[in-house]
Amino acid sequence: MRALKYAIxxxxxxxxxTGYEIAKEFSYELxxxxYANHSQIYPExxxxxSEGHVVFNIEISGDILEAKRYTITDKGIKDFTQWILKDENLQRTPKDIFRLRMYFSNNLEVGSRIHLLENQRLQHVNRLNTLKKIFEQxxxxxxxxxxxxxxxxxxRGAIMREENYIAWIDECIMYSKENPQTSPK
Amino acid sequence: MRALKYAIxxxxxxxxxTGYEIAKEFSYELxxxxYANHSQIYPExxxxxSEGHVVFNIEISGDILEAKRYTITDKGIKDFTQWILKDENLQRTPKDIFRLRMYFSNNLEVGSRIHLLENQRLQHVNRLNTLKKIFEQxxxxxxxxxxxxxxxxxxRGAIMREENYIAWIDECIMYSKENPQTSPK
DNA sequence: ACTAAACATGTATACATTGACATGATTCGT
DNA sequence: ACGAATCATGTCAATGTATACATGTTTAGT
Incomplete structure (x- = not known):
């Protein structure tokens, strides 16, 4: 599948x-x-x-610091164009550890469950606010x-996803409060 | 992190x-x-x-077909209970190949872009309908x-996620139609 | 002059995951 | 009686990913 190849x-x-700049891109909106960190990017x-999809030339900053600036070749452009055009079946739904926790949450007492949900909610709200700030630009x-x-x-998709995740957490909190139990399991 | 351990x-x-039954669970709602397939489950x-988190006893069906039925031990329960209780930082946002395609979609002409979006939309609608049917139970x-x-x-979370993904695709289609261009790039 | 942050590139090890290879038994429908 | 679907367990090789190890330069601020 080699998605990293096409991302690059x-x-x-x-x-x-340069590889360094590519790595930086992956830590912003992308x-x-x-995501990929530099230990995956440089080998790729x-x-x-070696496959002829890119070529590089070396740039020097200061006295000796070398940076390889990569340019896509015609072969690379052709390959990418074929990839982006291709219809694709749905991926397997991505793994989500928090949903896994909630799936097993009957093993928790109400208090702990709500604590976990509130904590997760706060983190998603923070992420949402960051995204909204970027969107304002x-x-x-x-x-x-x-x-x-x-x-x-x-x-826009990321904002919608975060809003939706928060809405789901709110539903989970609501159901947990509505439907209290005495002791777990 | 060993999420598969805790899922099991x-x-x-x-x-x-049995391992076989666990593998089946991963292909339903879970x-x-x-998700994990049997080549990951059996080694786990x-x-x-060997860690003492589970024990098994062998069941025989028919004449010789053996199945190992695994039971969680007290140690396993203790370990799981600690895990489920633990607060957790947000995971990195899961990778999504279709979003990656849309990120680079300025390399497509409007027609192709909308084709890809419609195709993806249909698949999500199908998945949503399947989920809704299960939910009716x-x-x-x-x-x-x-x-x-x-x-x-x-x-419920999966249904909300699919509805939201479809809403995002609809926005993408709308923006693409509103804002046509003559030729790509 | 010093220092911290940013620039820049790589390797190595461990772990996670996928898909194929490999084998065979049992059950259900016709 | 036959065949297909399901039951059942395992290994292997390739790929993908995360974290740490490893090294050194340049720039901007104080």
């Missing part, structure tokens, strides 16, 4: 980048649906180079052909 | 099960937020046995102490 190629279509870039919907359109869509 | 222990608290059960909210309460919460 997609970034390099926008502009040539992290809302994809090496592989992409878009004063209008970017043109569908600009590469900021993709950023806009996934950021 | 949680199931075994409900009742003793698959909405966790072996490990849990709950004529009332199960008691918070019954082990069907967890099933109920995560099933």
């Amino acid at each position: 190629l997609g970034l390099l279509i926008k502009r040539p980048m 992290a809302e649906f994809w 870039l090496k592989k992409l180079t 878009y004063l209008e919907v970017p043109s569908a052909s600009s590469d900021r359109f993709g950023d806009f869509l996934v950021l | 222990l949680g199931l075994l608290i409900k009742r003793p099960m 698959a909405e937020f966790w 059960l072996k490990k849990l046995t 709950y004529l009332e909210v199960p008691s918070a102490s019954s082990d069907r309460f967890g099933d109920f919460l995560v099933l």
Whole structure:
């Protein structure tokens, strides 16, 4: 499947980048649906180079500090274009440890269950607020052909996802309070 | 972290099960937020046995077909109880290939983009309908102490998640139609 | 002059996960 | 009696991912 390959190629279509810059991209908006740290990125870039999907040239900062700036090749663009066009079956639903906890939550007394839910809620609210702040920077919907359109869509998706998760937690809290039990299990 | 360990222990608290039965559980509701196939489950059960978290006894069907029925030990219950009680920081947002595609969707012409979105939409609608049919079986909210309460919460969560994903896709379709471009990139 | 943060690239080890390979028994329908 | 579906358990190789190890430079602030 090699999704990381296409994530990197997609970034390099926008502009040539170093491995370090690619890693940074993954820690901004992109992290809302994809992530890789540098220990995965550098080997992948090496592989992409040997496959002819990218080429690099070395830039020097200061006296000796080298950075490899990678550019996507025609072969890379062609491969990426085929990938992005391809219909795809639904992935398996992503794993979610908190949902796993809630699935087994009958093993908890009401107090503990609600504590866990409130804690999780707070974290999602914080994330939501961060996302909303980033979203405020878009004063209008970017043109569908600009590469900021993709950023806009996934950021909107991330906000909706967080709002929905919070709504689910609220339902869980409500049901737990409505329906108290004396002792667990 | 060993989430699979706790997923298995949680199931075994409900009742003793064979590896085969555990694998089956992962392909029903549980698959909405966790999954493992038998090639992961059997080794994990072996490990849990050697750690003293579970024990098994062999059942024979017919003449010779052996099945190992695993039972959780006191040590296993204690370990699970500590785990379920523990507060947890948010996981990294799960990877989502379709969102990755949409992030790079400025490389597509409007027609292709909408085709991909419609295709994905259909698949989510199908999944949603399946989930709703399962949900109809709950004529009332199960008691918070019954082990069907967890099933109920995560099933409700899965329905909300699918509805929300479809709403996001609809927004993407709307923005793509509102904001057409002549040629990609 | 010093220092902290950011720039920059790599490797290694362990763990998690997938899909294929491998084998065979039992049950249910026709 | 036959065949298909289900029951049942395991290993292996490849891939993917996380965390730590490892090293050194440059820049911006004080």
